[in-house]
Amino acid sequence: xxxxxxxxxxxxxxxxxxxxxxxxxxxxxxxxxxxxxxxxxxxxxxxxxxxxxxxxxxxxxxxxxxxxxxxxxxxxxxxxxxxxxxxxxxxxxxxxxxxxxxxxxxxxxxxxxxxxxxxxxxxxxxxxxxxxxxxxxxxxxxxxxxxxxxxxxxxxxxxxxxxxxxxxxxxxxxxxxxxxxxxxxxxxxxxxxxxxxxxxxxxxxxxxxxxxxxxxxxxxxxxxxxxxxxxxxxxxxxxxxxxxxxxxxxxxxxxxxxxxxxxxxxxxxxxxxxxxxxxxxxxxxxxxxxxxxxxxxxxxxxxxxxxxxxxxxxxxxxxxxxxxxxxxxxxxxxxxxxxxxxxxxxxxxxxxxxxxxxxxxxxxxxxxxxxxxxxxxxxxxxxxxxxxxxxxxxxxxxxxxxxxxxxxxxxxxxxxxxxxxxxxxxxxxxxxxxxxxx
Amino acid sequence: xxxxxxxxxxxxxxxxxxxxxxxxxxxxxxxxxxxxxxxxxxxxxxxxxxxxxxxxxxxxxxxxxxxxxxxxxxxxxxxxxxxxxxxxxxxxxxxxxxxxxxxxxxxxxxxxxxxxxxxxxxxxxxxxxxxxxxxxxxxxxxxxxxxxxxxxxxxxxxxxxxxxxxxxxxxxxxxxxxxxxxxxxxxxxxxxxxxxxxxxxxxxxxxxxxxxxxxxxxxxxxxxxxxxxxxxxxxxxxxxxxxxxxxxxxxxxxxxxxxxxxxxxxxxxxxxxxxxxxxxxxxxxxxxxxxxxxxxxxxxxxxxxxxxxxxxxxxxxxxxxxxxxxxxxxxxxxxxxxxxxxxxxxxxxxxxxxxxxxxxxxxxxxxxxxxxxxxxxxxxxxxxxxxxxxxxxxxxxxxxxxxxxxxxxxxxxxxxxxxxxxxxxxxxxxxxxxxxxxxxxxxxx
Numbered sequence: 001x002x003x004x005x006x007x008x009x010x011x012x013x014x015x016x017x018x019x020x021x022x023x024x025x026x027x028x029x030x031x032x033x034x035x036x037x038x039x040x041x042x043x044x045x046x047x048x049x050x051x052x053x054x055x056x057x058x059x060x061x062x063x064x065x066x067x068x069x070x071x072x073x074x075x076x077x078x079x080x081x082x083x084x085x086x087x088x089x090x091x092x093x094x095x096x097x098x099x100x101x102x103x104x105x106x107x108x109x110x111x112x113x114x115x116x117x118x119x120x121x122x123x124x125x126x127x128x129x130x131x132x133x134x135x136x137x138x139x140x141x142x143x144x145x146x147x148x149x150x151x152x153x154x155x156x157x158x159x160x161x162x163x164x165x166x167x168x169x170x171x172x173x174x175x176x177x178x179x180x181x182x183x184x185x186x187x188x189x190x191x192x193x194x195x196x197x198x199x200x201x202x203x204x205x206x207x208x209x210x211x212x213x214x215x216x217x218x219x220x221x222x223x224x225x226x227x228x229x230x231x232x233x234x235x236x237x238x239x240x241x242x243x244x245x246x247x248x249x250x251x252x253x254x255x256x257x258x259x260x261x262x263x264x265x266x267x268x269x270x271x272x273x274x275x276x277x278x279x280x281x282x283x284x285x286x287x288x289x290x291x292x293x294x295x296x297x298x299x300x301x302x303x304x305x306x307x308x309x310x311x312x313x314x315x316x317x318x319x320x321x322x323x324x325x326x327x328x329x330x331x332x333x334x335x336x337x338x339x340x341x342x343x344x345x346x347x348x349x350x351x352x353x354x355x356x357x358x359x360x361x362x363x364x365x366x367x368x369x370x371x372x373x374x375x376x377x378x379x380x381x382x383x384x385x386x387x388x389x390x391x392x393x394x395x396x397x398x399x400x401x402x403x404x405x406x407x408x409x410x411x412x413x414x415x416x417x418x419x420x421x422x423x424x425x426x427x428x429x430x431x432x433x434x435x436x437x438x
Numbered sequence: 439x440x441x442x443x444x445x446x447x448x449x450x451x452x453x454x455x456x457x458x459x460x461x462x463x464x465x466x467x468x469x470x471x472x473x474x475x476x477x478x479x480x481x482x483x484x485x486x487x488x489x490x491x492x493x494x495x496x497x498x499x500x501x502x503x504x505x506x507x508x509x510x511x512x513x514x515x516x517x518x519x520x521x522x523x524x525x526x527x528x529x530x531x532x533x534x535x536x537x538x539x540x541x542x543x544x545x546x547x548x549x550x551x552x553x554x555x556x557x558x559x560x561x562x563x564x565x566x567x568x569x570x571x572x573x574x575x576x577x578x579x580x581x582x583x584x585x586x587x588x589x590x591x592x593x594x595x596x597x598x599x600x601x602x603x604x605x606x607x608x609x610x611x612x613x614x615x616x617x618x619x620x621x622x623x624x625x626x627x628x629x630x631x632x633x634x635x636x637x638x639x640x641x642x643x644x645x646x647x648x649x650x651x652x653x654x655x656x657x658x659x660x661x662x663x664x665x666x667x668x669x670x671x672x673x674x675x676x677x678x679x680x681x682x683x684x685x686x687x688x689x690x691x692x693x694x695x696x697x698x699x700x701x702x703x704x705x706x707x708x709x710x711x712x713x714x715x716x717x718x719x720x721x722x723x724x725x726x727x728x729x730x731x732x733x734x735x736x737x738x739x740x741x742x743x744x745x746x747x748x749x750x751x752x753x754x755x756x757x758x759x760x761x762x763x764x765x766x767x768x769x770x771x772x773x774x775x776x777x778x779x780x781x782x783x784x785x786x787x788x789x790x791x792x793x794x795x796x797x798x799x800x801x802x803x804x805x806x807x808x809x810x811x812x813x814x815x816x817x818x819x820x821x822x823x824x825x826x827x828x829x830x831x832x833x834x835x836x837x838x839x840x841x842x843x844x845x846x847x848x849x850x851x852x853x854x855x856x857x858x859x860x861x862x863x864x865x866x867x868x869x870x871x872x873x874x875x876x877x878x879x880x881x882x883x
Contacts, residue, residue, distance in 0.1 A: 015649065066633065070763030073487070074599045075487070075488035075491040076488050076489060077488045079488075098541075126456060162763075164848075165581065165844045165847070255694035286488070375817050376818050377730055377734075377756070378756065378767070380536070381480075382480055382481030382484060382490070383497065384489060387490055387494045396497055418844070419489075421765065422760070423814035428845075429874065
C-alpha cells in the first residue's frame with residue numbers, strides 16, 4: 001500500500017490504522033467474492049455491516065483521538081487517496097461502477113423481481129422486517145447510503161470535535177438521513193402509505209410532479225393529499241422562509257441527503273474542488289441551465305397530466321422526463337456526483353448540478369439574512385479557507401479585502417471558519433443589506 | 439507613461455502594485471528573485487504540513503497580473519544608480535525607473551557562534567528556506583528550534599507534523615514571554631509540552647557541531663548536548679538592506695522613511711519589513727516586520743503616489759497567530775508587565791487553553807487593549823472601544839458584541855463577570871446579546 005510519496009511525509013499509518021483499513025478492504029473484497037460465487041447465508045449481511053462499521057470506527061479512533069482536538073489536515077495533499085493519485089482513481093472507478101450497475105444493471109447486483117440472489121438477497125430479511133417485502137436494489141442502496149452517512153458522520157464528529165457547530169450540523173444530517181430518508185419511508189410502505197422522503201422536495205425530487213406520483217398520492221386518501229400539500233408547502237413557503245432566516249445551509253448542510261453524504265463520506269475530498277474563476281463561470285451556466293431544464297421538464301409533465309396531450313411544442317414530455325432522469329438524476333448526481341468525489345471534490349453535484357441548490361442559491365444571494373462576515377484586517381491570505389471550501393468559493397478573495405461573503409453557492413458548512421488560523425470568518429445571520437444584494 | 443518599479447513582491451510590494459493599478463495608469467514593474475508571483479509568506483508552514491499546495495498560497499491566479507498590467511519580473515537587482523534612476527539586474531538588463539519602491543523584506547537573524555555555517559542550519563523566511571527544509575527533511579530525525587517567537591513555534595509545528603522529534607530552546611522564562619504577559623506565555627508553554635515537544639526554557643544555544651560540514655549536534659549553556667540533523671533559527675529578522683548600505687540611501691537598521699514612506703532620495707520609497715519610520719507613532723516600533731503593517735504601508739503609499747497626499751498611520755495595533763491549536767489575537771496595547779498605571783482583568787478557562795485579558799488604565803478605567811487566547815474577538819468592536827476610551831465596566835456589559843467564535847460555541851460572558859466580581863466585588867449586567875444586527879448598530883453609532 002503506497003500512501004506516501006516521500007519517506008518523511010505524513011500521513012504515516014500506524015500499525016492499528018493499517019489493520020482497520022485492511023479490514024475494510026477485506027470486507028469489500030469479501031462482499032464482491034461471495035456475491036460472485038452466489039453464496040447465501042443470513043449471516044453475511046450483518047457480518048458485512050459489522051465489519052465495515054468496525055473498520056471505519058476503529059480507523060477513526062486511531063487516527064484522530066491521539067492528537068488533541070483541533071484542525072487535522074496534516075498530510076492531506078501527500079496522501080494518494082486525497083491527492084488524486086492511484087488510490088483516488090481506484091476508489092472513483094469502484095464507486096462509479098457500483099452506481100452504473102445500480103441504475104442500469106441491477107440484476108448484476110442480484111436484484112430479480114421474481115426472487116433476489118447474492119448481494120441484494122442478503123438483505124431480504126432486513127427488508128422483510130421493515131416493510132414486509134423482499135429487498136430491492138434501492139433498499140440495499142439506501143441502507144449503505146445511510147450507513148455511510150452514519151459511519152463517516154461519526155468520523156467527522158470525532159475529527160471536528162472541538163467545533164460545536166460542526167458537531168451539531170453532522171448529528172442533524174445523520175438523523176435526517178436515518179429517520180426521514182431511510183426508516184420513515186420504509187415504514188410508510190409497511191403501513192400501506194405512499195413512500196415519501198418528506199425532506200426531499202422538488203426540484204431535487206424530480207418525480208414529485210410525475211403523473212404516476214400524483215395518481216398515487218390521490219389514491220391514498222388523506223395521507224396522500226397531506227404529502228402533496230406538505231411538498232407544495234416546502235417548495236413555496238417553508239424553504240424560502242428558512243433560507244431567508246438562515247441561508248441555504250439549513251437544507252444543504254443540515255438536512256439534505258446528498259449534502260449529508262458529501263459532508264461525511266466526502267469530507268476527505270473537500271479540498272479538491274476547483275477554485276478558479278473559470279470553474280465559477282462554468283458553475284453558473286451549468287447549474288441554472290439544469291434548473292431551467294428541470295422546470296421545463298416538470299411543466300411539460302404537468303401539461304401532459306392535465307391536458308392528456310403527450311407532446312408540447314413537438315417534444316414528447318415523457319421522453320424529456322426520461323432523459324432528465326437518465327442524464328441528471330442518475331448519471332450526474334450518482335455516477336459522477338458521488339463516484340468522482342476523489343477526483344473532483346465532494347460537492348460536484350451540489351455545485352454544478354443540483355436544481356434545488358440553484359433555487360436556494362438565488363434566494364440566498366438576494367433575500368437572505370445569512371452571510372459570512374470577516375474580522376477586520378486579520379486575514380493573512382494563507383488560503384486555507386479557499387482550499388477547504390468544498391463549493392470552490394475563493395473565500396480568501398473576500399476575506400483579504402475585509403468583505404462579507406454572500407454567494408449563491410455557499411452551503412454554510414462552516415469549514416472555512418474552522419480552518420482559518422487567524423479567526424477571521426464567522427457564519428452569521430443579520431438584517432439584509434438590500435443595497436449590496438443587487 | 440511614468441514607470442514605477444517595485445522591488446519585492448511580498449505583501450507590501452504586491453499590495454502597493456495592486457492599489458497603484460486601481461488608482462493610476464503608470465507602467466508598473468514588480469521584481470522578485472524569490473518567486474514568480476505573490477504568495478502568502480505566513481502560510482508557508484501549511485505547505486510543509488500538507489494542508490496546502492504551493493499554488494494555494496497564491497491569492498491571485500496567474501492571469502490576474504497580466505490582466506492588471508502589472509509586469510512581474512523574476513530577477514535580482516544587484517545595483518542601484520539613484521542619480522541616473524536605473525537598476526542593474528542580475529541577468530544583465532538595466533532598468534530605468536521614474537519612481538522606485540523598495541519592499542525588500544527581511545532576512546532571518548543568524549547567530550555568531552561556532553557552527554552557524556553548517557549544512558542543516560537554516561532560518562525560515564523565504565520560499566527557498568521552505569524548499570531547503572523540505573529537501574533535507576527525509577534525513578532529519580531530531581530538530582532543534584532556537585527562539586521563542588512566532589516563527590519558532592511554526593517550525594516546531596511543522597517538524598512535529600512529520601514525526602520529527604523537536605526541541606525548542608528559549609531564552610525567556612516562558613514561551614514568547616518577551617511579548618506575552620506571564621499567564622498567556624505559561625499557557626503556550628504548557629500547550630507546547632502537551633504536544634510532546636521538548637521546551638527548554640532559559641536556555642541559550644552555545645555551539646553547533648558538525649561532521650563533514652553537516653550539523654550533527656548542539657550544545658546549550660545548560661551544558662546539554664543534543665543530537666540533531668537540523669537547526670531552525672527563529673531568533674528574529676532584520677531588514678534585508680545589505681544592497682543599500684553603500685549607497686546614498688539613508689539607513690539605520692532599516693531604510694529610513696518619512697511619514698509619506700519616502701526615503702531621503704527623490705522618487706525612492708520604502709515599505710514593509712525593510713522600512714524604518716523616522717517618526718513612529720506613540721507606542722509603536724519604527725520597524726514592524728509583520729504582515730498587516732506591510733499591507734497597510736503598500737496601500738497607503740499607493741494612495742499617496744496617486745496624488746492623495748496620504749501619510750502612513752498604522753491605526754490601533756493588532757496582530758494574530760496560532761500556537762498549535764490555540765489561536766491568539768491582540769488588539770490595542772497589552773504590556774507584558776503591569777505597573778501602577780495599567781492593570782488587567784484576566785480570565786482563564788478551566789481547561790487552560792482559553793483566556794481573555796482586558797487591559798485598562800487604572801485611573802480613568804478606560805480600556806486600552808485585549809489579549810485573546812483560544813477565543814475570537816471582533817476587531818472593529820475592540821478598536822471602537824479602545825479609540826473611544828470606553829471604560830471597563832461598559833465594555834464588560836456589552837462584551838458579547840465582541841464575541842466572534844462560531845455559532846453554538848460556549849458563551850464566556852458569565853465566567854468573565856464572575857471573574858470581575860471576584861476581583862472587585864462589583865457585578866455586571868449584560869447589556870448586549872451579541873446578535874449581528876446589534877453589532878452593526880453599535881459600529882454605526
